[in-house]
Amino acid sequence: MTWETVIGLETHVELATKTKIFCSCTTEFGGAPNTHCCPVCTGMPGTLPVLNEKVLEFAVKAGIALNGEITRHCKFDRKNYFYPDLPKAYQVSQLYLPIVRNGKVPIRTESGTEKVIRIHELHMEEDAGKLVHDPWLDQTKCDYNRCGVPLIEIVTEPDFRTSKEVIAYLEKLKSTLQYLGVSDCKMQEGSLRCDVNLSVRPAGSTQLGTRTEMKNLSSFKAIARAIAYESRRQIELIEEGKKVLQETRRWDENKDATFAMRSKEDAQDYRYFPEPDIPPLVISAEYLDDVRRRQPEMAEEKMVRYQQEYDLPVYDAQMLTEQKALADFFESCVTLGAEAKQSANWIMGQVLGQLSAKAMEAKNMKLTPSTLVTLISMVKEGRLNRNTAVKVFEDVFDTDEDVEEYVKVHGLAQINDPTALAAAVEKVFAANSQSVTDYRSGKEKAYGFLVGQVMREMKGRADPQAVNEAVRDKLSG
Amino acid sequence: MKITEEMVDYIALLSRLKPDAEEKVQMTAELEKIVSYMDVLNILDTDGVEPLSHVFPIRNVMRSDEVSSSFPREELLKNAPSRDDEAFLAPKAVEG
Amino acid sequence: MMELYRMTALELGTVLRKGELSPADALAAARERIAACQKNNNAFITVLDPSPTSLGAGPLAGVPMALKDNICTKGVKTSCASKILGDFAPPYDATVAERLVAAGAVCLGKLNMDEFAMGSTSETSFYGPTRNPWALDRVPGGSSGGAAAAVAAGEVWYAIGSDTGGSIRQPAAYCGVTGMKPTYGTVSRYGLIAYASSLDQMGPIARSAADCAAVLDIIQGMDPRDGTSLEGSYGGFLSSLTGDVRGLKIGIPADCFGDGLDSEVRRAVLAVAEVLKSRGAAVEEFSLPIMEYVVPTYYIIASAEASSNLSRFDGVKYGWRAEGYKDLADLYARTRTEGFGAEVKRRIMLGTFVLSAGYYDAYYKKALQVKAVIKKAYDEAFQKYDMLLAPVSPTTAPKLGESLSDPLKMYLSDIYTVPLNLAGLPGISVPCGFDSKGLPIGAQLIGPALGDGVILNAAHAFQFETDFHRQIPETKGGVSA
Known part of the structure; x- marks a missing residue:
C-alpha cells in the first residue's frame, strides 16, 4: 500500500x-x-x-x-x-x-x-x-x-x-x-x-x-x-x-x-x-489602510521591479529577493553607483558562495555594499583584474577592510604598462618556442598556454584582455 | 445538574487541589447544590444575546513600545520561598 | 473639642489645616484608639507605626487611614487574609496607595477581610474573624469587614476597601458607616490583588458621604497601568456636593423589596425615599425583573475569574510553600490545598468547573449572556430615573458562625449588591437606621455609569437631614475605648 x-x-x-x-x-x-x-x-x-x-x-x-x-x-x-x-x-x-x-x-x-x-x-x-x-x-x-x-x-x-x-x-x-x-x-x-x-x-x-x-x-x-x-x-x-x-x-x-x-x-x-x-x-x-500603506515592498513585488527596472533575468530577480538582507544589499550597491547586472552577478556568485561556504545568513554578514561597489569599480576601471578581485573579495569578506588599501598593501593592482607586457611576451615566446611552433602548425591549445604563461610572468596582475591581444598580435606578427 | 465524585476529582486536578475523602464528599454535595441553583439561568432565553465580557465599551487600550528599565532582581526574588542568587527554584520540572 | 474619633475625616482635616491640632496629635489619637479596639474587633491584620508627615495640601492631608489587606503596599505585608501569601511584601505600591500618599494620607495599617475578598462576614480570614463594633458577637460583614469595623470604631477616619459583589457596601451597612463602590474603571485596579477582575473595584469607607467624595477625588482617575481604567474628568465631587435633590427622579425597584427582605430593613430603606422626597426628589416604584438571575450570574463569573486569578499562588514565586512535597505536582497540590481556606477552594472549584470542557457554554457563556441582559435592564431603568434606591442586605449583621455552614444561603444574601458589579454601576451604602436589636441598617443608592456624583449628592442630602451616620457603637454597648 x-x-x-x-x-x-x-x-x-x-x-x-x-x-x-x-x-x-x-x-x-x-x-x-x-x-x-x-x-x-x-x-x-x-x-x-x-x-x-x-x-x-x-x-x-x-x-x-x-x-x-x-x-x-x-x-x-x-x-x-x-x-x-x-x-x-x-x-x-x-x-x-x-x-x-x-x-x-x-x-x-x-x-x-x-x-x-x-x-x-x-x-x-x-x-x-x-x-x-x-x-x-x-x-x-x-x-x-x-x-x-x-x-x-x-x-x-x-x-x-x-x-x-x-x-x-x-x-x-x-x-x-x-x-x-x-x-x-x-x-x-x-x-x-x-x-x-x-x-x-x-x-x-x-x-x-x-x-x-x-x-x-x-x-x-x-x-x-x-x-x-x-x-x-x-x-x-x-x-x-x-x-x-x-x-x-x-x-x-x-x-x-x-x-x-x-x-x-x-x-x-x-x-x-x-x-x-x-x-x-x-x-x-x-488603521488597516494605514498599515497597508506602510507595508514594505515584498519579495514578489521586488522581483517584478528588478526585472523591469534593472532588466534582470527572472532567475537573478528571484535569487536576489529570497532574503530581504540580500535584496537590500543589492539595492544599496545599485544606489552607490554599481551597474545592476554586475552587482547581481557578484552577489549571486561571490556573496552567496561565501555565505553558503560559511553557513551564514545574509543579514549577519559584515561585508558592506560599498566595499563590493569599490571592488566592482576597480575592475571596471582596469585597476584590478577580475580574478584578483575575487581573491580580494574572499579575503575581505569577513573583515570588510578597505579594499583600496588592501590592494595597495598586498601589491595587487593591475599592471597596465605596455612596455612591461611586451617584455613579458618576449620572454615567454623566447622560452617556449615549441609552443609557438605548435600553434602555427594549427594546435589552437598552445595559444591558451602562452596566454597563461604571460599572465604568470605578470604575476597575475595584467589586464587579461590586454594579454590576449598582445599574444595574438605577437603570433600573427 | 448532577455532580459526581469523578467530576470533583477532575476539577480538583485541574485546580491543583487535593481534597481528602471527607472533603471530597462534602465538596461534591455543595457543588451539586450550588450548580443546580445556577441552572435557574436556563429559564431565561438568551438566544442571540451577545456574551458581555467587558461591561463598558472601552477599546484599543495600548501603550507605546518604549523600554523602561526593568526591576532590581533582588526585589523580584525576595518573596520567593526557595531561590538562589538569580532565579526562583522549583522541584524538577524540565523534561528529557 | 469633641473626641477626635467622633469626627468625620473632613472635620479632622479641617482641624489639622487650621493648626488646632498637629498631624502627630491625630496619629496619636488613632494609635490610642487602635490599641483599645484591636483586641476586641480584630480589624487590622498589620498595624503600622508611621511617622507624622508634614501637612500637605488637600482636605484629607494628615488624616490617618488604613487599607484593606488586598491592596499592595511596597515593603509592607499584603496578605489577602490568606495563609498562602505568607509574609508577601510587594515590591510596589498600588496606584491607589500612591495617590493617597501623594495627597498626604497617613496609613495606619492593613485591614482584615475575608480571605481573598471571598465572603460576606470577614470570618474566613486566616488571621481570625473581625467582629462588629456594634455587637461583638456579630460579624461586621464582608469582605471589607476590617475596613468598616475600623471606621465604625473610630480607629481610622476612612479606609479603602474593595467591592466585587458588595464587599464595601454590605460591611458599611452592617457597621453603620458610609461605603461606596464607584463606577467600574474609575479607580485603578493596579495593585489590587484580583479576585474577579471584571467586577473588582476599590472605594472608600468613611463616616459620611462627604468624606467618601473627598477620598474619591483623590483615588479616582485614569491610570495607564490599568487597561480597564476609564478616561474622563475626575475630581470635584466634594466641591459639588450641594445636597440639592430637587427634581431628582428616584426609581424604587419593587423586585428588591419582596420576600426575603427583613421588615425592619424594608421600613428603614423606604424611609430614605421619604427624606429625599421631602427635599424635592420624585420617587416612583418600577419593576426590575432580573433579580432572580443576579446571584447565579455573579457567582459563575466571579468564580471563573477567581479560579484563574488565584492559580498564580503555587508556592514558587512568593508567599507560603507547603512542606514535605515529593515533586512539583505535589508541591502545587499541597501548597494550594493547605494554603487556601474552604470558601476560597469552593470558589476555585466552582470556577474551574464552569470553565471546563463541556460546561463552558452552559454556564460561563450563559452567565455572560445574562450579564448583558442585566446590564440592559439597568440601562433602561436609567433612561427613566436618575438614581435607584434599594436595600444593601436582606438583614442586619448576623451572629458569628451563623453564615458559613450554608454557602448557598450566604451567596443569596448578596442579591442586592452583586448586580451593580455585573453592570459596572456605582453604589453607595448609607446608614439609615437601626433595627430593634440596635444593629445598623444601610440603604443603597445606585447611580448610572459615571453617575457617582449623583448618588454622592443624594447621600449627602440624606445625611444633611439625618444623623444615623454620626452614631458611635459605644453608645449602643459595642466597642468602648
Whole structure:
C-alpha cells in the first residue's frame, strides 16, 4: 500500500518589538536570569497587563502579508495551566477571536508548480519563561526574562504532504516576516519555533489519520528528519496492525528519533475565557489602510521591479529577493553607483558562495555594499583584474577592510604598462618556442598556454584582455 | 445538574487541589447544590444575546513600545520561598 | 473639642489645616484608639507605626487611614487574609496607595477581610474573624469587614476597601458607616490583588458621604497601568456636593423589596425615599425583573475569574510553600490545598468547573449572556430615573458562625449588591437606621455609569437631614475605648 503523509504546522514567531507584550521590559535576547523582568511579567499579584501597540501592528502586518482576513473586533483570552515557566499560571493568548484568519501562502513545490498553503489563523500571545535544571541543586531554576516576549502563532491547515513543502513554506514565512521587519526569525535563539502535526493515511483516502504533535525541532534539517522518522514510524505501526496514539512527541536530535513526552497529569483542558484585564481591540478601516500603506515592498513585488527596472533575468530577480538582507544589499550597491547586472552577478556568485561556504545568513554578514561597489569599480576601471578581485573579495569578506588599501598593501593592482607586457611576451615566446611552433602548425591549445604563461610572468596582475591581444598580435606578427 | 465524585476529582486536578475523602464528599454535595441553583439561568432565553465580557465599551487600550528599565532582581526574588542568587527554584520540572 | 474619633475625616482635616491640632496629635489619637479596639474587633491584620508627615495640601492631608489587606503596599505585608501569601511584601505600591500618599494620607495599617475578598462576614480570614463594633458577637460583614469595623470604631477616619459583589457596601451597612463602590474603571485596579477582575473595584469607607467624595477625588482617575481604567474628568465631587435633590427622579425597584427582605430593613430603606422626597426628589416604584438571575450570574463569573486569578499562588514565586512535597505536582497540590481556606477552594472549584470542557457554554457563556441582559435592564431603568434606591442586605449583621455552614444561603444574601458589579454601576451604602436589636441598617443608592456624583449628592442630602451616620457603637454597648 502507498501511504500519504499529512502535515500541519504551528509556528511561533517572536516579534521584534523593543518591549514585551504587556510591560515595558526589554525583549533583548540573553541577559542574566531575571534581569529583564518586572512585577507584571513575573506575574506578581495585583499587576495588570497593558498591550504594546507594536504587537498589534506587527500581527496585522503579518496577517496582511499572509493574505489573511483581519478580525475587526478581536479579544484576548486566558489559557490556564500550571507550569513553573508560566508565572501567572495562565498565558494571555487568543482563542475565540484571533487577529487573523483564513490566510494563504503560495509556495513552489519540488515539481516547480505553485501550491497554496492555507493559514487557519494567526494569533497574538505571550511567551513563557525558561526553565533550566540545575543538577547540583537538583532544582529547576526559573528565569522569566523571556516571559511576556510577544509572539504570533501561525497555524496552517493540514496542507503539506512532504517535508520539502514544509521547508519551502517555512522559508517563505521567514522571508516574509523578515521583509516586514516583524521578526528576525532566528531559530537558534528560538525566535522562530515550529511544532509539526503529522498523520498518515492510505494514498487516495480523504479521511485524516490520528496525528501526533512533534516539538523541539530546532532547525529546518531537524524538521525534515523528524517528518521522515515520524511518518515511517506511523506507517510501520499501522502496517503491524497497531494504532497511532494522539500524543505529543519530542524530537531527539542526537538519537534521530521522536519520543512520547511524559503525558501531562491531566487532560489538556485549558479553560480559555475572555481576558478581563484587556479591553477588546477594534480595528478600524483607517488603521488597516494605514498599515497597508506602510507595508514594505515584498519579495514578489521586488522581483517584478528588478526585472523591469534593472532588466534582470527572472532567475537573478528571484535569487536576489529570497532574503530581504540580500535584496537590500543589492539595492544599496545599485544606489552607490554599481551597474545592476554586475552587482547581481557578484552577489549571486561571490556573496552567496561565501555565505553558503560559511553557513551564514545574509543579514549577519559584515561585508558592506560599498566595499563590493569599490571592488566592482576597480575592475571596471582596469585597476584590478577580475580574478584578483575575487581573491580580494574572499579575503575581505569577513573583515570588510578597505579594499583600496588592501590592494595597495598586498601589491595587487593591475599592471597596465605596455612596455612591461611586451617584455613579458618576449620572454615567454623566447622560452617556449615549441609552443609557438605548435600553434602555427594549427594546435589552437598552445595559444591558451602562452596566454597563461604571460599572465604568470605578470604575476597575475595584467589586464587579461590586454594579454590576449598582445599574444595574438605577437603570433600573427 | 448532577455532580459526581469523578467530576470533583477532575476539577480538583485541574485546580491543583487535593481534597481528602471527607472533603471530597462534602465538596461534591455543595457543588451539586450550588450548580443546580445556577441552572435557574436556563429559564431565561438568551438566544442571540451577545456574551458581555467587558461591561463598558472601552477599546484599543495600548501603550507605546518604549523600554523602561526593568526591576532590581533582588526585589523580584525576595518573596520567593526557595531561590538562589538569580532565579526562583522549583522541584524538577524540565523534561528529557 | 469633641473626641477626635467622633469626627468625620473632613472635620479632622479641617482641624489639622487650621493648626488646632498637629498631624502627630491625630496619629496619636488613632494609635490610642487602635490599641483599645484591636483586641476586641480584630480589624487590622498589620498595624503600622508611621511617622507624622508634614501637612500637605488637600482636605484629607494628615488624616490617618488604613487599607484593606488586598491592596499592595511596597515593603509592607499584603496578605489577602490568606495563609498562602505568607509574609508577601510587594515590591510596589498600588496606584491607589500612591495617590493617597501623594495627597498626604497617613496609613495606619492593613485591614482584615475575608480571605481573598471571598465572603460576606470577614470570618474566613486566616488571621481570625473581625467582629462588629456594634455587637461583638456579630460579624461586621464582608469582605471589607476590617475596613468598616475600623471606621465604625473610630480607629481610622476612612479606609479603602474593595467591592466585587458588595464587599464595601454590605460591611458599611452592617457597621453603620458610609461605603461606596464607584463606577467600574474609575479607580485603578493596579495593585489590587484580583479576585474577579471584571467586577473588582476599590472605594472608600468613611463616616459620611462627604468624606467618601473627598477620598474619591483623590483615588479616582485614569491610570495607564490599568487597561480597564476609564478616561474622563475626575475630581470635584466634594466641591459639588450641594445636597440639592430637587427634581431628582428616584426609581424604587419593587423586585428588591419582596420576600426575603427583613421588615425592619424594608421600613428603614423606604424611609430614605421619604427624606429625599421631602427635599424635592420624585420617587416612583418600577419593576426590575432580573433579580432572580443576579446571584447565579455573579457567582459563575466571579468564580471563573477567581479560579484563574488565584492559580498564580503555587508556592514558587512568593508567599507560603507547603512542606514535605515529593515533586512539583505535589508541591502545587499541597501548597494550594493547605494554603487556601474552604470558601476560597469552593470558589476555585466552582470556577474551574464552569470553565471546563463541556460546561463552558452552559454556564460561563450563559452567565455572560445574562450579564448583558442585566446590564440592559439597568440601562433602561436609567433612561427613566436618575438614581435607584434599594436595600444593601436582606438583614442586619448576623451572629458569628451563623453564615458559613450554608454557602448557598450566604451567596443569596448578596442579591442586592452583586448586580451593580455585573453592570459596572456605582453604589453607595448609607446608614439609615437601626433595627430593634440596635444593629445598623444601610440603604443603597445606585447611580448610572459615571453617575457617582449623583448618588454622592443624594447621600449627602440624606445625611444633611439625618444623623444615623454620626452614631458611635459605644453608645449602643459595642466597642468602648
